Structures are given as C-alpha cells and as structure tokens.
Amino acid sequence: MISRRDFLQVSMAASALYGASGFGNWARLAAQQALTQDDLLKFDTFGNVSLIHITDIHAQLKPIYFREPEINLGVGAAKGQMPHVTGADFRKAYGIEDGSPSAYALTYNDFSALAQTYGRVGGMDRVATVVNAIRAERPDALLLDGGDTWHGSYTCHHTQGQDVVNVMNALKPDAMTFHWEFTLGSDRVNEIVEGLPFAALGQNIFDAEWDEPAELFKPYKFFERGGVKVAVIGQAFPYMPIANPGWMFPEYSFGIRDENMQAMVDEVRAAGAELVVCLSHNGFDVDKKMASKVKGIDVILSGHTHDALPEPVQVEQTFIIASGSNSKFVSRVDLDVRDGKMMGIRHKLIPIFADVITPDATITQLIDEQRAPYKAELEEVIGTTDTLLYRRGNFNGSWDDLICDALINEREADIAMSPGVRWGPSILPGQEITREDIWNVTSMSYGKAYRSEMTGEFIHTILEDVADNLFNPDPYYQQGGDMVRIGGMGYRIDITKPQGDRITEMTLLKTGEAIDPAKTYVVAGWASVNEATEGPQIWDVVESHIKKQGTIKLDPNNSVTVVGA
Amino acid sequence: MKFTRREALALGLGATAVAMLPMRAAAAADEAIAAFTGGADAGEGGITLTAPEIAENGNTVPVSVDAPGAVSILLLATGNPTPGVAQFNFGEAAGSQAASTRMRLAGTQDVVAIAKMADGSFVKATSTVKVTIGGCGG
Numbered sequence: 183m184i185s186r187r188d189f190l191q192v193s194m195a196a197s198a199l200y201g202a203s204g205f206g207n208w209a210r211l212a213a214q215q216a217l218t219q220d221d222l223l224k225f226d227t228f229g230n231v232s233l234i235h236i237t238d239i240h241a242q243l244k245p246i247y248f249r250e251p252e253i254n255l256g257v258g259a260a261k262g263q264m265p266h267v268t269g270a271d272f273r274k275a276y277g278i279e280d281g282s283p284s285a286y287a288l289t290y291n292d293f294s295a296l297a298q299t300y301g302r303v304g305g306m307d308r309v310a311t312v313v314n315a316i317r318a319e320r321p322d323a324l325l326l327d328g329g330d331t332w333h334g335s336y337t338c339h340h341t342q343g344q345d346v347v348n349v350m351n352a353l354k355p356d357a358m359t360f361h362w363e364f365t366l367g368s369d370r371v372n373e374i375v376e377g378l379p380f381a382a383l384g385q386n387i388f389d390a391e392w393d394e395p396a397e398l399f400k401p402y403k404f405f406e407r408g409g410v411k412v413a414v415i416g417q418a419f420p421y422m423p424i425a426n427p428g429w430m431f432p433e434y435s436f437g438i439r440d441e442n443m444q445a446m447v448d449e450v451r452a453a454g455a456e457l458v459v460c461l462s463h464n465g466f467d468v469d470k471k472m473a474s475k476v477k478g479i480d481v482i483l484s485g486h487t488h489d490a491l492p493e494p495v496q497v498e499q500t501f502i503i504a505s506g507s508n509s510k511f512v513s514r515v516d517l518d519v520r521d522g523k524m525m526g527i528r529h530k531l532i533p534i535f536a537d538v539i540t541p542d543a544t545i546t547q548l549i550d551e552q553r554a555p556y557k558a559e560l561e562e563v564i565g566t567t568d569t570l571l572y573r574r575g576n577f578n579g580s581w582d583d584l585i586c587d588a589l590i591n592e593r594e595a596d597i598a599m600s601p602g603v604r605w606g607p608s609i610l611p612g613q614e615i616t617r618e619d620i621w622n623v624t625s626m627s628y629g630k631a632y633r634s635e636m637t638g639e640f641i642h643t644i645l646e647d648v649a650d651n652l653f654n655p656d657p658y659y660q661q662g663g664d665m666v667r668i669g670g671m672g673y674r675i676d677i678t679k680p681q682g683d684r685i686t687e688m689t690l691l692k693t694g695e696a697i698d699p700a701k702t703y704v705v706a707g708w709a710s711v712n713e714a715t716e717g718p719q720i721w722d723v724v725e726s727h728i729k730k731q732g733t734i735k736l737d738p739n740n741s742v743t744v745v746g747a
Numbered sequence: 748m749k750f751t752r753r754e755a756l757a758l759g760l761g762a763t764a765v766a767m768l769p770m771r772a773a774a775a776a777d778e779a780i781a782a783f784t785g786g787a788d789a790g791e792g793g794i795t796l797t798a799p800e801i802a803e804n805g806n807t808v809p810v811s812v813d814a815p816g817a818v819s820i821l822l823l824a825t826g827n828p829t830p831g832v833a834q835f836n837f838g839e840a841a842g843s844q845a846a847s848t849r850m851r852l853a854g855t856q857d858v859v860a861i862a863k864m865a866d867g868s869f870v871k872a873t874s875t876v877k878v879t880i881g882g883c884g885g
Contacts, residue, residue: 393809393847423803424879435809437799647880658800659877681855 217283217300217538223315228528229518230408231457232320234313237328237485238507238605240362241338241346242622243549245302245536246607248508249293250490251574255747257677258655260467265489265504276492287510287533288490294570294610300535304509306349307541307549308534312512313353314542320516322407325355326414328485328505329463332374333362334605336621337556342370345552347378352548357381357403361419361426361463361486365627368431372398383416383461385446390435401446410457410519413450415479417443417462417472419486421661425651427628427711438468438658440475447478456522459483465662466495466504473497480524481515487662488574488604492531501527508607510534560618564725567615567734572608573623576652577665577675577742581606581623584734585720586669588727589706593633593717596690597641597671599707602648602664615728617721624708624721631708631717639699642685645673650681665742671697672741679746691741776825780861783821783834789861789871794820796860796872802852805878811847814862814870820846821863826856854878 256266267275269289278284286296287303316323331350332343343366350358357380364371375382375398385401388394395401402415420438422431447458460479462469465486473482474497481494482502490506494515505513511531518526553560573579582600589598606623609615636644644666651661665675674687688697697703708720728734780789794814802808810832812820822832835846844862852858855877862870 390803421801424801428803435803437801437803441795441797644880650877651879654877656800659875661801 217535219311219539222532222535222538223312225316225319225514225516225530226528227319228516229526231410231412231517231519232316232323233459233481233483233513233515233517234316234323234325235328235483235503235505235513235515236309236325236509236511237463237483237505238330238488239304239306239346239509240330240334240507240605241332241343241625242304242334242508242607243306243337243346243349243552245305245308246508246622247297247302247610248304248510249570249572249574249608250288250290251576252290253576253744253747254574255576255653255677255744256467257653260470260657264491264495265466265487278492283533283535284492287535288492293572293608297610301537303536304534305536305541306353306509307543307545308536308539309509309512310353310542310545311539312532312534316514320408324357324405324407324412324414324459325353326459326461326483327355327358328461328483329358329360329418330362330485330507330605331358333365333626334622335625336560336618337553339621339625339627340556341552342366343374347374348552349545349548351379352545355380356405357383357414357416357461359383359416359418359461359463359485360387360399361422364422364431364434365426367627368433371431375399381414381416383414384418385415385442386420386436386439387418388435388437388439390433393435396434401442402450404450404453404455408519411454412457412459413453413455414459414461415443415446415450417460417464419463419662420468425661425663425711427713429713430627438464438472440472443472444476444478447476451478457481457517457519457524462486465657465660466502467657467660468662469502470495470497471657473500473502481517481527483513483515490531494527494529503529505531507605560616562617563614564617564620565615565728565732565734567609567613568611569734569736570608570611571615571734573606574604575664577744578667578739580736580739581608582667583669583736583739584728585624585708585724586667587736588724589631589708590670591730592723592727593631593706594704595633595670595706596692596703597705598669599644599705600667600669601709602652602666603709604664615734617725620721620724620728624724626709628710628715629708629720630710630715631706631720631723632710632715633704633706633717635702636705637699638688638697638701638703641671641697641703641705642688642699645685645688646681649675649677649684653677653684654681668741672743674743674745676745677747687743773825775828776823776830776859779821779823779830780859783861783863784869787869789869791872792870793864794860794862794870794872796858796874798858798874798876800875801877801879805852805854807849808852808876809847809849810858811845812860812862812872813843813845814860814864815844816864817844817862818865819863820844821861822848822850823859823861824850824852824856825859827851827853832858852876852878
C-alpha cells in the first residue's frame with residue numbers, strides 16, 4: 183500500500199538541502215543564497231487531502247535559536263528507537279550530512295557554529311508564509327494546532343495568552359488540542375475557548391465531578407476535504423492535573439482514556455469517516471502505544487515531547503508525525519484517500535529557517551502590535567553569556583544550570599530544583615540576555631521560587647518519583663517531561679531499575695559529602711504544583727542573579743552519572 | 748510555603764509507605780480473593796476494569812468494572828491497608844453487570860476486580876494505578 187520509496191523521497195527532500203561549506207559570516211551568506219524558500223517548501227502535491235501540523239510553539243512568535251537534545255533516552259521497547267536517537271546516530275538514520283541545514287535543525291552537534299551559519303529558526307510570520315504556500319497548492323488544507331500554544335513568553339503571560347490567540351487566529355487553524363493552556367486557569371481557558379473561531383478538541387477532557395465528557399471541548403470534528411470525509415479527534419495532554427497544578431482547573435479531568443478513543447474512532451467510522459486523524463498531545467511514546475491499542479486511526483499528529491522527525495513512524499496501520507516545538511517546524515502531510523481508505527502518504531518536516539523564509543508582512547505587523555506595549559521591558563539587556571544556553575536533555579541543560587545557580591545564590595540554598603520542562607529557546611555564546619530571553623525559559627502562572635527544608639530521604643523520594651515519570655518502561659505511565667534538574671547535588675541514576683532503586687550516590691557538591699537521609703537540607707525550587715506556594719517569581723530571581731554576574735560563564739555539568747543507557 | 752512541611756511530609760510518608768506496604772497488604776488481598784473464590788482459579792477475559800494509569804488525585808480515583816453475565820464482582824485495592832473497596836451483587840433482573848465508584852489509594856498499586864459468573868467460574872482483571880508527586884511537564 184505505502185511504499186518505502188515514498189519515505190525515502192520524503193527524507194531526501196528534507197536532507198538534500200545544500201550543505202554548508204564552512205562556518206562564519208561568509209558561509210552564512212553562502213548558505214542563505216544556496217538555501218531558498220522554494221527548496222524548503224518544495225513538495226509534489228499528492229493525493230487529495232493535506233494536513234498542516236504545528237505544535238508546542240510555547241508562545242514563540244518571533245524567530246529564536248533552538249538546540250535539540252544530546253541526551254533523550256528511551257527505555258523498554260523504546261530503547262534506541264525514534265525519537266530516542268540523537269546526534270550522529272540521528273543523522274545516520276536519516277542520511278543527513280554533517281554541517282547541513284538539516285543537521286543544524288535536527289541535531290545538537292556544533293550548534294553554536296552552525297547557528298552562526300544558518301541563523302534563527304521559527305517565527306509565526308514565517309510559519310504563516312509556509313501555511314499560505316501550502317494553501318496556495320491545496321486551498322482546503324487542514325491546519326491543526328497540537329497545543330502548548332498559549333504559554334511561554336513575557337507577552338503571553340502579561341496578556342494571559344491573548345497575544346498568541348490573536349496571532350494564531352489570523353493563521354486560521356481548523357482545530358486545536360491543549361496542555362499548558364489550562365495553566366491560565368479554567369476561567370480564562372473557558373473564556374478563550376468560547377470565543378475561538380475553530381474547533382477546541384479533546385476526547386479525554388472530562389468533567390471532574392461527574393467523569394463525563396466536558397461540554398466545552400468536543401471529542402472530534404468532521405471536515406469535508408478534497409471530497410473526503412475527514413474526522414479529526416483531539417487528545418489533550420493526559421496528565422494535566424498531575425504534571426501541572428490541578429487546583430488551577432479543578433473542574434477538569436483528563437487521562438489517556440484509550441477505550442474512549444476507540445469508541446470515538448468507531449463512532450466517526452460508523453458516521454462515514456474515510457480518514458481518521460488524531461491531533462494529539464500525548465507525547466511520542468504514548469502515541470506509539472495508543473496506536474498499537476486503538477484500531478482505525480490513520481494518522482496521529484503527535485505533540486508534547488517536542489520531537490522533530492523527518493519521517494513518519496508507522497505502528498501497524500497508523501502513521502505518527504512529530505513536528506518539533508517553539509515554531510521551529512511545520513509538518514505537511516499529503517494523503518491519498520480513496521474508497522474510504524488511506525492509500526498513500528507523503529510527508530515533509532519543514533524547518534522554518536527564519537533568514538530564508540520571507541515573513542508574511544501582515545502577521546509580522548500583528549506580532550509587533552502584540553509586543554508594542556511591552557517593547558522596552560522585553561528588550562532590556564540583563565547580561566551577556568559566554569556559554570551556550572539551552573534547555574533540552576534528559577538530566578540537565580545549561581539554562582537550568584544557570585537557573586539552579588540563581589536559586590542557590592539568591593535564595594541561600596544547599597540544593598536547587600528546576601522542573602524538567604522541554605520548552606525554552608537557546609542563547610548563543612556572545613549573545614546578550616534580554617528580559618524576554620529569561621521569560622522565554624521561565625514564564626508560567628505558578629513560577630514562585632520556594633525555599634524549603636527537605637530531608638535527604640524526601641529529596642530521594644522526589645528524584646525517584648520524577649525518574650519513574652520519565653523511565654517507566656510502560657509509556658502510559660510516563661508524563662513526557664525530563665528529569666528534575668538538580669543544582670548543588672550530584673547523583674547516579676540507573677534508568678533500567680524500578681522506582682525506588684534508580685537513584686543512588688546522592689552527594690552534596692559543596693562539601694563532597696553523601697546526602698544523609700535523616701538530615702535536613704535547604705532546597706530552593708520553582709514551579710511547585712502546590713497551591714499557595716510562596717516566594718519571589720523565578721524570573722526575578724534569575725534576572726537578579728544574571729545582573730550580578732554580568733557575563734555568564736558556566737562549567738560543564740558532570741554531576742549526574744547515568745547508567746543503563 | 749505550604750509545600751515545605753505538612754504536604755511534603757505527607758507525600759514523603761505516602762511514598763515511603765508504599766515501599767513497605769505490598770508484602771502485608773498483598774497477603775490481605777490474597778485472603779480476600781480466596782474468601783471470594785473459595786480458592787478457585789480465576790480466568791482472563793470477560794471482565795473489563797477501567798482505571799486511570801496515573802491517579803489525578805489518590806484520594807478519589809474513579810474506577811469502573813464491567814463483567815457481562817456476572818452475579819457478583821469483588822473490587823480490591825491490593826496495596827491499601829484494608830484492600831476491600833466494594834463487592835457488587837447483581838440480581839437476575841439486572842440490566843447489565845457493571846458498576847462505577849471511586850476509591851482512595853495509599854500509593855502506587857494494583858487494583859484487582861474478580862467476577863463470579865453464573866456458572867460459578869471466576870474471571871479477573873488487574874490494573875496498575877500510579878500515585879505520584881508529579882510536578883514536571885513538557
């Protein structure tokens with residue numbers, strides 16, 4: 183039915199972009215001349231239905247730098263499988279040349295140097311250009327937003343998501359599902375959703391009191407496209423009240439609810455759906471498992487775990503598409519649907535190279551209007567960095583090393599904890615750090631930096647608990663974030679062990695002593711899911727620290743020893 | 748802040764309690780199962796147990812069970828100090844043999860449902876429900 187050749191063609195289309203001949207400004211000019219918008223958008227329109235997928239933009243309206251992870255370990259059946267492949271192995275798997283635009287977009291190596299060559303990525307005005315170009319070829323293409331849209335920046339926080347809502351509405355999506363949106367609080371989410379000019383979907387968004395489907399969010403929506411009856415079923419992030427503060431949206435319950443997903447697939451099929459698309463915020467491994475359990479989904483547009491894959495992953499008769507994060511990528515999926523069946527698929531993960539793709543002037547203006555009232559605050563330079571600041575990685579990233587340093591110094595703590603979230607752009611060595619940059623990696627509605635006493639035993643319990651959210655071999659028990667980042671303390675983790683046995687050799691770095699289970703330590707952290715957390719906002723803590731440092735210079739973090747990878 | 752003491756300790760105790768619970772509790776659950784089945788083996792299939800993979804709130808976890816043709820269904824939280832959650836008995840006039848309730852879970856554990864069928868045989872379904880501190884999202 184679907185030949186391997188289709189994928190080869192697809193992966194070649196993505197990787198056959200011109201390689202760079204070197205680094206620096208000359209090479210950058212050469213790269214920009216060689217790499218054209220037409221190359222990035224080139225696609226032989228196929229079949230009769232087109233899907234455009236964007237997900238996890240985290241309110242990044244302007245172009246940014248974004249380094250993909252070096253360490254992204256899979257456990258159990260996922261070990262060594264996509265998306266748990268990084269760096270040279272990833273490039274080898276997809277035939278991507280070292281130093282090429284795809285290498286820069288999809289892997290972490292030589293990031294600072296390649297960033298000089300290829301420049302920033304993303305920007306919703308560039309995304310708009312890509313969306314418009316696809317619509318020019320296929321006017322009735324479906325634009326589907328996987329969620330984590332109304333969260334993650336200074337302006338998003340101050341407008342309670344309105345800036346992103348305004349910009350996204352101008353792009354005219356057809357449907358959306360949700361995760362961090364709910365951290366705006368249920369009143370605000372309800373208010374925005376009630377006014378949305380497109381479908382707000384989530385078959386797993388339930389009323390917490392009655393455990394019945396929530397009225398405001400529909401499980402699915404039918405679209406007639408290219409003569410095909412398309413059903414789009416929404417799947418919101420399943421673990422919202424666990425991974426985020428449930429007290430902010432107490433009326434809602436979530437969960438994977440794959441038995442209800444099957445019921446919805448059966449329902450839309452019975453109602454004549456010829457193509458069933460799941461717009462998911464499950465995370466990639468959860469989507470893989472769901473695809474193996476629920477029968478009848480043709481395509482899952484996967485979000486949450488921020489993976490960017492240049493080819494679909496096939497699980498039985500379902501194709502899973504991963505479209506990255508932070509407005510860095512858009513996926514185009516063309517489908518051939520005939521006689522009520524999907525007969526073929528063609529896919530391209532389009533990297534949004536900001537210097538190559540012409541911004542859509544209307545959207546640029548709209549974005550600038552959202553930012554105008556906050557311009558001075560956004561642009562204020564707080565310091566500079568000599569070290570590449572990035573977030574992604576299972577155990578640490580330099581942004582969180584810096585945040586943990588800030589917590590220890592500003593809050594006079596022994597140990598610091600920073601949540602293992604995967605959003606937040608990167609800052610290159612030599613770049614200035616503005617207030618906006620700090621907010622891009624810290625902004626949230628529960629950002630207060632607590633200072634608290636914890637026993638060694640309790641710190642161990644927290645680490646074990648979070649590690650199981652990441653390394654439980656059953657994807658349905660994973661929440662899709664990374665390990666809580668620890669400052670001031672080292673540890674050893676064996677990812678193959680069960681909960682309770684993974685974390686050993688906890689050491690207080692400032693003294694070199696082993697952590698005593700019975701002893702009490704001062705711990706500073708942020709993003710507690712508990713109500714009434716007290717303390718200064720994390721962005722103020724980080725700003726104050728960076729101001730005092732002037733120039734940020736971080737040593738490599740070797741405090742976590744990983745076993746069983 | 749609130750997290751500091753009471754809640755942190757409560758969570759800590761909950762989590763460490765799990766580590767020591769299974770042995771004792773599992774024995775209590777085994778006894779309850781034996782009392783229900785009279786020691787007969789329980790087969791697979793014919794019973795659907797629906798519970799969340801990860802509890803949103805360990806104090807009130809929704810659970811439902813469906814076993815067409817059952818005369819009685821026993822529901823157990825094997826890791827609770829008192830494993831018994833409920834026993835549902837269905838009369839001849841019952842339109843369906845399904846029930847839903849909420850239970851409190853002391854920590855991550857297996858929830859078990861056993862149905863006694865009209866012919867006196869037993870079927871069983873098990874589901875692991877994780878109770879977690881949480882706090883980190885993508």
